[in-house]
Amino acid sequence: MEWFPDRESLRGRVAVVDGASRGAGRGIAAALGEAGATVICTGRSSRAGNETSDYDRPETIEETAELVSDLGGTGIAIQVDHLDHGQVQRLADRIRAEHGRIDVLVNDIWGAEWLKGGPAEWNTPIWEHDLDRGLRILRLGIDTHLITSHHLLPLMIGEPGGLLVEMTDGTTDHNASNYRISVFYDLVKVAVNRLAFSQGHELARYGATAVALTPGWLRSEMMLDNFGVTESTWRQALEPDRRDGLPTAPPPFEASESPRYVGRAVAALAADPHRARWNQQSVTSADLAREYGFTDLDGRRPDSWNAG
Structure with missing residues (x-):
């Protein structure tokens, strides 16, 4: 049966999607827009051109914000380097002044896809791995999440019901028993799952929920x-x-799966009044599709983690 998003399910909600220029971040912002949310799209890739990401790519946060608005939400682009404490604090100050709160925060910051290298470079032992590249992977994949949560979560805990989504690659169970590409990549993806667990512990007393979410093979x-x-x-x-x-x-x-699929997973969580049941859990987009009934853009419910 064909599935359609509820265009009003998140009307009036304020979401921040960092790393929204492309990939999962753009798909998540778009799906939140489908549901009527106001989505603040952050990242370094901007038409302003005064900062650049680690990728030489054409996508920008402005394009993502326009997509959000075209889909029925309200898209707002704000250029931010999430490794820069001052820039993230200024983002928090602006959101506080213009919106007063955050209902949904999606930490999708990564930026190290090229640094991790292609398959020919995978399984390089730590003593042979370029150390500067490895440490940059840690900075982009872990420090950015910590800095962002530090500055933005105070805007979520004023009222119960907030949702923090930590985007990663692989569930807690999968990553616990599978080596992932390199020591540095492996550490980042395990750490982000744990961030959802630990932040969920801290957020629970405020009625907020933290979930680690992984897409499958993302197009x-x-x-x-x-x-x-x-x-x-x-x-x-x-x-x-x-x-x-x-x-x-x-x-x-x-x-x-398309990036919209994992985006619809986030939108479904945000719209669920009983989302607290997911607190501290590690799930896939396919897990949530089975629970909430949404589909990908082509009507499928792909599950690359269990495709055999």
Whole structure:
């Protein structure tokens, strides 16, 4: 049965999605917009051009904010480097002055996709791994989350019902028994799951909820470019003997998901009056799709973590 978002379920709610320029962050902002939320989209990639992310990519927070508004929400773009304490404090001050609170905070800051390298560089032992790159991965993947929560969570705890979503790669259970790419990448993704647990402990007394959320194989802009496809043509990546020497995606790509899918997971959590039952848990977009009944843009409910 075809599924449609409830365009009013988050009307009047104020959400902050950091790392909203692209990938999961853009998908989450868009899905919150589908549900009518006011979404503050932050990140370094801006049309202002006075700061740059670690990626040489064309996407910007302004494009994401416009998408939010086009989908029925209110999109607001604010350029922020989430490693800069002063910039994040100024973000908090502006939100306090203009909105008075935050109902949903999504810590989706990453920015280290290129630093982690491609498959040929995976499994490089720590003594051979470039130390500066490794420490930069930690800064981008952990410090940014801590700095952001420190400054923004005070805007969430004034009234019960707030939601903090920590975006990661892999659930707590999966990462506990699987080595992930390198010591540095592995540490970041385990740590972010734990951040949801520990912050959930601290937020519970204020009636707020913290959840760690992982997408499956995400069809981000970078992933689509890697296979020479678009969101509307992504299945072509699975075809053998592709034109112009383009790579063929491995069979598990069949279970990949658009960024909107994990976004709808966040929107479903935010709209659930009983969301506190998820506090401190680690879940996938597919877990929440089964619980709440939403689908991806194409009507599917992919689950790449259990695709075999």
